């Protein structure tokens with residue numbers, strides 16, 4: 361597409377034409393007077409407005425849509441409260457590196473500052489959770505600033521805000537609609553690539569760490585070729601289990617919380633790590649299972665499209681500012697024909713990889729329940745399923761091309777060991793922002809983007825209370841997704857801290873809920889209570905089938921109250937009390 365010649369139009373027309381020029385076909389939101397003049401012409405531009413139950417849901421859906429499709433996710437809302445409802449979801453999209461454009465009509469320019477209706481300054485609120493904030497300070501600049509938001513969202517992979525005083529939708533202007541600008545990043549500095557190739561050439565135990573950048577740059581085939589050239593194991597970075605196909609013999613699983621012990625044991629032996637498209641975030645490399653696995657003495661080659669994250673969290677030997685795919689290709693070129701040190705011990709490493717993978721699988725098979733005293737106690741007389749066994753059954757029944765979103769909670773975290781994928785854009789975890797209530801609306805957005813793929817959300821019963829309102833959207837839009845609600849009757853992840861640090865002084869962690877299957881039915885969805893392991897797989901398969909008929913199912917998994925390892929052991933310490941009245945609280 362080329363930019364258009366200047367034409368007479370209104371700012372609303374300039375905005376909608378810019379959306380269309382960027383290939384936008386869906387916009388999520390709740391209707392509002394502030395932007396009705398633009399909304400009115402959405403249908404004529406081929407844009408479907410998808411009404412949701414809560415603006416947080418709209419922004420999460422835009423995030424899920426973007427993560428599933430690789431295109432922009434777009435949302436819009438009423439000035440003031442509609443916009444502040446976006447905040448949590450935009451923060452989550454920021455840490456998920458999701459190219460979301462959120463359009464924020466603001467109170468009218470003629471009255472701003474007078475304390476009128478639905479007035480708040482909308483730029484400061486989002487200043488730390490956006491890659492770019494475009495403010496239309498003059499209606500004649502609508503097309504220019506809207507286009508910049510779309511360009512920057514892709515350039516910097518993150519949310520961009522388009523803030524528009526509501527009176528600036530009206531007017532008369534000459535506008536050019538710009539062609540989308542997509543800037544290639546290339547493989548990075550040639551000297552750095554030379555150095556990296558030399559390190560890899562001499563490596564005896566190279567390990568590849570595939571991050572989110574491998575997914576967004578479409579680099580899986582190149583990573584596979586690199587891995588095969590080196591016979592190197594490939595770890596997924598934390599919560600990016602879809603960055604390398606699980607069926608590949610060199611796949612060893614995810615690092616990080618509740619990740620794969622095989623991955624951790626193998627990377628701990630590395631002398632060179634090629635970290636592709638990952639910021640090496642602080643939570644992705646924390647010790648797990650009592651194991652300090654990050655190879656402190658290895659040479660780390662870190663490749664990322666964002667130069668600012670190179671060497672930020674972990675010391676590195678070489679930083680390459682590049683696109684994961686282009687860099688992988690450039691490294692393959694450089695390694696061609698070289699005598700690689702790691703070929704000499706290829707057979708030994710292959711055997712190690714196979715042994716570690718087999719050991720981890722058999723450990724998982726035998727790890728039917730948690731074995732700490734609290735878990736043993738609460739599970740003893742329970743007639744419900746052990747979470748780990750239930751997760752293993754879900755894994756076995758999971759359709760091959762499924763997209764799975766995961767929430768924040770103890771069981772969702774444990775699920776990390778049981779989520780394996782064959783293709784990218786399949787796993788949408790609540791990333792570093794870690795908000796409960798993420799998974800379900802994100803799965804809805806992913807399903808809107810990829811209607812032919814099964815969309816499944818894993819959600820704890822506490823987090824479900826935050827997010828189930830979007831069942832309304834599923835019914836109204838005939839959207840078929842599957843929600844797996846883990847009903848353990850508690851805010852489990854936080855209760856675990858009471859167990860480990862607060863002598864079981866439980867407070868506000870036990871949940872009383874209605875039948876979530878019953879609630880689903882009241883919404884007009886399918887609702888199924890599952891309390892037997894043998895029913896888990898068939899229930900999932902039936903729910904996935906119902907997706908094809910536009911029906912959403914809530915599978916309420918009745919599980920024991922046992923709890924897996926905590927997330928933040930690093931961030932808590934035993935209570936200290938000096939005042940007499942609190943002395944008992946230690």
Ligand SMILES: Cc1ncc(C[n+]2csc(CCOP(=O)(O)OP(=O)(O)O)c2C)c(N)n1
Nearest residue numbers: 769770771795796820821822823851852853
């Ligand atoms: C919006 C938000 N509120 C609170 C928290 C703190 N928090 C983290 S995990 C958790 C418990 C989750 O409980 P549930 O969804 O039932 O899952 P479970 O841990 O029981 O598996 C809470 C409250 C959070 N991460 N996000």
Ligand SMILES: [Mg+2]
Nearest residue numbers: 820821850852
């Ligand atoms: Mg729970």
